[in-house]
Amino acid sequence: MTIEGVSSYTSTDSTNVTTTTSSSSSLDQVDFLTLLTTQLEYQDPTNPVDNTEMINQMTNYSMLEQDVAQNENLETIINQLSALSALSTSSYIGRDVMADGGILTVEDGEADGITIDLQEDAATLGLNIYDSDGNLVKTLYYSDQEAGEIEFTGEQIMNAAGISDDGTYTVLSFAYDENEDSVAVYTKSAGTITAVEQDSSGNTTLTLDDGREVSITDVTFI
Known part of the structure; x- marks a missing residue:
């Protein structure tokens, strides 16, 4: 079957999703989790995903989640600083x-x-x-x-x-x-x-x- 944004793969090719995931630079948290759950759903019971590989993928997901949170916090700080700067400089008018x-x-x-x-x-x-x-x-x-x-x-x-x-x-x-x-x-x-x-x-x-x-x-x- 074909999953949007991912190359086609068979149930016996569990590493295909991993390769595609690591090569994409535009995946967000939802995409990452969707790919992971899809891989688990369609894995070959006789050849399941390696535990170490699973841990690595979950670690990557956790790091992605932390990066997103940090970016959001940084954006909030920048917006707050810009607002404070605008408020400060507005006091110059009339001087x-x-x-x-x-x-x-x-x-x-x-x-x-x-x-x-x-x-x-x-x-x-x-x-x-x-x-x-x-x-x-x-x-x-x-x-x-x-x-x-x-x-x-x-x-x-x-x-x-x-x-x-x-x-x-x-x-x-x-x-x-x-x-x-x-x-x-x-x-x-x-x-x-x-x-x-x-x-x-x-x-x-x-x-x-x-x-x-x-x-x-x-x-x-x-």
């Missing part, structure tokens, strides 16, 4: 952070400041200020700046650049040493988290109120 990108948001005549991260001493530090249409509003120059973080308040930039209108402005920085060689410089500014997204690898991306998308590892909470 203020300092992130890469010089964004100056002027509202009601006020704005948060920006931070310049100067990698080396610079003879000249420059800030280009652009409006939301990409037009250059003003270039500010500062001389003899030491390496490190330099903070500019929103009021300082607004006064120096003559900004009075509300809106979103972009600040791009550049620097040169005494030999007029470029010096690495980075601009950071404050923002408010409006959305949090976590991918399947556990990486968390924050969306700020000015549209910036930054990794949670690249921000400083303030």
Whole structure:
């Protein structure tokens, strides 16, 4: 006779099921038990299944059952951790952070400041200020700046650049040493988290109120 998923075999060929079982990579607990009971039902009474072989098959079944239980427990733990992670990251919404990108948001005549991260001493530090249409509003120059973080308040930039209108402005920085060689410089500014997204690898991306998308590892909470 033929059993679904198993090659045909005769009543005298008790090892055929065993071979087929061990070669299948997709058997579950029900399939395994069905094959085992079928083998016992149709075995040749004059040539029964060897006791040692029977023990081995039952051992394999027990191991399969344990593997299934462990996989189910692991899946449950992963789901619980994902839920806890989502709950934790949702608490970030509404919090203020300092992130890469010089964004100056002027509202009601006020704005948060920006931070310049100067990698080396610079003879000249420059800030280009652009409006939301990409037009250059003003270039500010500062001389003899030491390496490190330099903070500019929103009021300082607004006064120096003559900004009075509300809106979103972009600040791009550049620097040169005494030999007029470029010096690495980075601009950071404050923002408010409006959305949090976590991918399947556990990486968390924050969306700020000015549209910036930054990794949670690249921000400083303030």
